[in-house]
Amino acid sequence: MELSEKLVLALPKGRILKEVMPLVRLAGIEPEPAFDDPASRQLQFATNVPNLSIIRVRAFDAATFVAFGGAHMGVVGNDVLMEFGYSDLYSPIDLDIGHCRLSLAMPETAADEDPQGWSHIRVATKYPNLTCRYFAERGIQAECVKLNGAMELAPSLGLSKRIVDLVSTGGTLKANKLKEVAVLARITSRLVVNRPAFKVRPAELTYWIDRFKEAVSHGQAA
Numbered sequence: 693m694e695l696s697e698k699l700v701l702a703l704p705k706g707r708i709l710k711e712v713m714p715l716v717r718l719a720g721i722e723p724e725p726a727f728d729d730p731a732s733r734q735l736q737f738a739t740n741v742p743n744l745s746i747i748r749v750r751a752f753d754a755a756t757f758v759a760f761g762g763a764h765m766g767v768v769g770n771d772v773l774m775e776f777g778y779s780d781l782y783s784p785i786d787l788d789i790g791h792c793r794l795s796l797a798m799p800e801t802a803a804d805e806d807p808q809g810w811s812h813i814r815v816a817t818k819y820p821n822l823t824c825r826y827f828a829e830r831g832i833q834a835e836c837v838k839l840n841g842a843m844e845l846a847p848s849l850g851l852s853k854r855i856v857d858l859v860s861t862g863g864t865l866k867a868n869k870l871k872e873v874a875v876l877a878r879i880t881s882r883l884v885v886n887r888p889a890f891k892v893r894p895a896e897l898t899y900w901i902d903r904f905k906e907a908v909s910h911g912q913a914a
């Protein structure tokens with residue numbers, strides 16, 4: 693694998709970005725002004741650290757960039773880590789941000805069904821691997837239909853009675869008359885590092901892991 697000279701940090705551009713930037717700044721990394729300019733179409737940003745740049749990508753792609761060596765470090769929810777199961781990702785730090793849970797939900801009217809009676813079910817989700825694995829471990833054969841968003845529509849439109857999706861306030865489920873019936877996993881975001889890069893550049897990457905560790909404990913103490 694080819695690794696560029698400059699270290700690349702992959703950040704997810706969605707809802708996590710707001711939560712992660714205070715940690716990035718506490719770690720001593722300040723992106724160039726274009727990073728905060730909503731009109732900018734730039735995707736890679738220089739920082740105050742001469743050999744470190746930031747890329748801003750979709751949440752699932754942050755994991756993929758780091759796993760395949762396109763970026764050396766990144767910030768990824770453990771929902772994404774569990775879904776992909778990339779062996780080349782080392783995830784040394786829980787950043788204590790992006791708190792939510794990955795849950796199974798059903799229409800309020802069907803939520804008292806006994807799971808013992810389920811043998812073959814269909815589930816709509818952004819996490820088909822994780823979901824199929826969860827049900828297989830419980831002896832249930834699940835047909836997992838991949839959606840990229842708005843899973844909550846699937847039950848009312850007859851696509852599938854069950855969904856597996858992220859829940860934090862529960863507001864989205866409630867607004868769509870769905871009820872959480874099981875929690876598959878507790879989710880937070882983690883700092884991830886490309887394993888081969890860590891072998892080749894241990895001192896630099898350990899330095900940044902330590903800076904993020906300090907930033908998290910500073911954030912928790914504040």
Ligand SMILES: Nc1ncnc2c1ncn2[C@@H]1O[C@H](COP(=O)(O)OP(=O)(O)OP(=O)(O)O)[C@@H](O)[C@H]1O
Binds near residue numbers: 704
């Ligand atoms: N409701 C939530 N509360 C807290 N954290 C969440 C919530 N939803 C998602 N997350 C975390 O944020 C990450 C990114 O969220 P999400 O997949 O919804 O991205 P997005 O902003 O919609 O971008 P995309 O365009 O990739 O779909 C998730 O992987 C998860 O770890």
Ligand SMILES: O=P(O)(O)OC[C@H]1O[C@H](OP(=O)(O)OP(=O)(O)O)[C@H](O)[C@@H]1O
Binds near residue numbers: 841857862863
């Ligand atoms: O329990 P709540 O606080 O209502 O949060 C849950 C919602 O948040 C996430 O979606 P997001 O807002 O990221 O939009 P998306 O469907 O485009 O991913 C998730 O997919 C749920 O729809």
